[in-house]
Amino acid sequence: MSDQSNTKPVSDRVYEKKKRNCLKCREKFVSEWPGERICKTCKSSTAWREGIAA
Structure with a gap:
């Protein structure tokens, strides 16, 4: 059941x-x-994805 009134x-x-x-x-x-x-570029770094503080 898809109700449009509940969409964001x-x-x-x-x-x-x-x-x-x-x-x-x-x-x-x-x-x-x-x-x-x-x-x-920074968002695609491993540190960013793993939540490591800089």
Whole structure:
């Protein structure tokens, strides 16, 4: 039984892409939304995936 009233609401906000400094490596990267502060390179590292503090 699929009920649309129980689905997660979709935001109607349009986020502007912005260049930010990664909080881990400090390199500039294009952030897709305001809460994205770690670059894809750092997020793909083993240390990040395993939750090891830097």
